[in-house]
Amino acid sequence: MSEYGLFMIFFAAAFFNNFVLIQFLGICPFLGVSKRVESSLGMGMAVLFVMTLASLITWMLHEFLLFPLGLDYLRTITFILVIASLVQFVELFVQKASPTLYKALGIFLPLITTNCAVMGLAIMNVTEGLNIIQTLVHALGAAAGFTLVLVMLAGLREHLEIHDVPKPLAGVPVALLAAGILALAFSGFVL
């Protein structure tokens, strides 16, 4: 991936290799926080913040600490440490800055800790051998793609709520169907 231009890296992360719909990372918030467009946008922003910062910090840690010391095997646990601390920080920040968003995100804010999209992104940055600029762009692209599909599904679900959905399908089942069709549509970028 490192040989591609920045533009390509961004779009690859956002569309062709969309973290949620193509790589199936971060499915939990994708279904959990996609009931309202407003809160899904907030979640997208929180993930954007965490992804960007986590990517940069983990990249630097890997470049200047783990790799020189030959501690590559500590990568996973170190990255978990970074992501968990960052999420904690974001949670404190959001609680102070916007109590409404804090309430809307609820349990899914601390759950970014275990959001594999963030972890997968950090590991991909390192294994693909991206430099720091490419890492930054990759993170922005991944977060943009994540936010995009989250808001798309939220918009669909808001519409579905006012439609006459057959009872056995109402609620989560029809949301899962919508998510599946979205994933099909996104695979169109690859084929």
Added chain:
Amino acid sequence: MDFVSDILIPVASLAGLGLIFGALLAVANKVFMVKVDKRVADISEVLPGINCGACGYPSCSAFAEAVAAGKAPVNGCVPGRAEVAEKVGDIMGVEAEADERFVAKLACRGTEDVARDKLEYYGAADCRSAMLIEGGPKACAYGCMGLGTCVEVCPFGAITMGEEGLPLFEDELCNGCRRCFKACPKDVIRMVSVNAEVDVACNNHDKGAAVLKACKVGCIACGKCVKVCPEDAIEMVDNLAVIDYHKCTNCGACIEACPTNAIVRLSPVI
């Protein structure tokens, strides 16, 4: 196996990172500290938690926040009655005065045998749906249609559908949340004080002849109750008798005087 490079450095670097992040979080915790009013949680605890909305706030927790902020009265919880008001008052450190209790009452006695139907309704069993078709199946435009929307919306199970096609209101179970009062498309449900013993059980504002055509037990606005009342507590408003409960002494003279038996004695509430 080298002790320094295999054990000391990995442990030290990981522990160091942990310490640095921990310290940063500790600082962030101080910087972004949010003051939480402990009373909010305490008040939420004693509230019924049914989110009925009778207090004027969308949920019990919103009411708890408003009370703690001094915006809502401690006795604002309607279904909680005096018990909850006292507990909330204790938490807030003020004396809670019990409000007069109001319960929902049906201002209609137009059962199937006395109130004529003007059309046969086969639609959804919901008063709001029936209302869309010529204002409902009953000939009386003001009376209860008996399709049970109030029964559905009552969160306390205080309303049941009676055998004669009218809902029955259980005073003891009614907590005065007004959900039925708001849901009824005919506005035929009234909030009446539990201390009241006499009630005009009719909602018809038409003139006498029109009322009699539609229903045998409607208020025909004859004015006999107004004349007979020793306390001048009854007034004729828009062709319907209205009792002023501040003056009413529950003597029952109007009940005997009413030619259509539209005024009834309510069973006293315990």
